[in-house]
Amino acid sequence: MNKMEEKSKILVFIDEDIQPVAAFSSPVNFELDTRKLVDGKHTLRIVSKDPTGKEGIRLIPFEVKNGPAIDIEGIRENAVVDGVLPIMINAYSKGDQKRFLIEGSETPKSIPSWVWMLIIGFAGWALYYLFTYLTLKP
Numbered sequence: 001m002n003k004m005e006e007k008s009k010i011l012v013f014i015d016e017d018i019q020p021v022a023a024f025s026s027p028v029n030f031e032l033d034t035r036k037l038v039d040g041k042h043t044l045r046i047v048s049k050d051p052t053g054k055e056g057i058r059l060i061p062f063e064v065k066n067g068p069a070i071d072i073e074g075i076r077e078n079a080v081v082d083g084v085l086p087i088m089i090n091a092y093s094k095g096d097q098k099r100f101l102i103e104g105s106e107t108p109k110s111i112p113s114w115v116w117m118l119i120i121g122f123a124g125w126a127l128y129y130l131f132t133y134l135t136l137k138p
Contacts, residue, residue, distance in 0.1 A: 007026050008026040013046075014044060015045075034064045037066075044059070070089065
């Protein structure tokens with residue numbers, strides 16, 4: 001038996017495809033190009049066959065998001081709502097891997113209520129301190 005026959009064979013499948021996207025001898029390093037997959041949930045199925053014919057299977061669920069990212073402010077998933085909702089939607093692309101797109105890459109957010117409470121509390125304390133300082137002056 002030569003060395004190639006003594007190694008385990010590895011077959012890599014995406015989702016429920018019958019044809020493997022890759023076939024290797026163990027061990028292996030390879031790159032999975034997700035740009036060829038549609039956005040959404042997928043499963044990487046790895047089948048290994050040892051030289052005696054025994055099979056092992058490993059399933060790895062993953063999600064592809066190659067399309068533009070979508071951020072929404074004003075409503076959350078499974079929210080119970082009524083009335084008129086102000087909703088802000090931003091969609092932006094990552095561009096390519098060689099240059100970074102600044103325009104539209106950040107989603108503007110409204111100021112959280114705890115920040116407003118902190119500002120109001122500080123302003124109230126500052127006014128209290130100012131009034132007590134001014135009344136103590138002779």
